[in-house]
Amino acid sequence: MEILLQELYKTDIHLDKFHFRKVYLEDSSYQINGISQSGKSKLAKNYLLGLKKNSYLYIDCSDIRIDIKELNNTLARFCNLNKIDTLVLDNYKKEIKIVNVSQLIICCETHLDIDYLNTVQLYPLDYEEFLAYEHKYDSNALNHFFQLGGFPSMHKVHSDERTIYIQKTLKYALDEMEFDILVLCAKMMAQKLSPYSIYERLKQTRKVSKDKLYKSYENLYAKNYIHLLEKNNHPKATKKIYLCDISLKSALSLDKHFGRLFENMVYLELLKSGIDCFYDDGIDFYIPDQDEVILCKPFADERTLFKKMEAIEAFIFSYGIKKVTAITMNREGSVSHPFSKVEMLPFDIWAIGD
Structure with a gap:
């Protein structure tokens, strides 16, 4: 193991052009949490490239050459001997012992209960981050976002290989039960779906343990x-389910429903902005802190929006809603209403404007 660590220590880190994200690292210790292909490794490597070469050690814990028992017996001594200030444990496994260094950076999918680590939650690209990958910002950018989704790596994958690329990525990252649940969630995107409903559906085609399914469901959520x-x-009501990225819909399902795909996209923008929201009958997203309702209406016009306002007027009055925003594909405008400010905003203007 000493030989492998020496090899890793001497190896230069290579990183293709890095597009900056809305999160960044400083000289503290971190855990970077995020799904596979969300950009955790690149974020950590970009930070390391700003340090002196002999001051850090980067270890990809998924390297099959690593014997965890031997690593645990060797790593602390190696870091001390070589005066390692910054240690990065990418694809971290809980069996690996934490060693005492000035700065520790751990990359993993789920949150670790380690008090002194600052948490960076990394999601796939939001729309504004996605635009950094575009050669120019024009009317085609939003359509391109629909095609590629938020995985940074998709910009280097040919169009005829994208579906299989996503499937392989997910199969590598998830166990069989988790993958099967995710496939069903892709079909039910932006709809109410309980773990029990998933169990009832899956048991029709395969033998399923309810306990294992519930645990896998919780893992996907975590x-x-x-x-x-x-x-x-x-x-306690059934929750609506959304996917981590809109690209999963077409990669895992043949079902076509643009309205739900659009709603999922709007939800992810709210999520990445740290906005707490809820759904209600006839209401896509209710934001209590802002007294605002968000409606996902990709192809709405003033007439259809006015009819929708009539349908949700009781909710608007009861909760003192001050603003109703209908997110559209490209339509912009407003509707007169006695209780609330009502406007239509194209998705790209809404997503970048905040």
């Missing part, structure tokens, strides 16, 4: 491959 949205004032 690792942020799926997101759950609670109903307003009804925490």
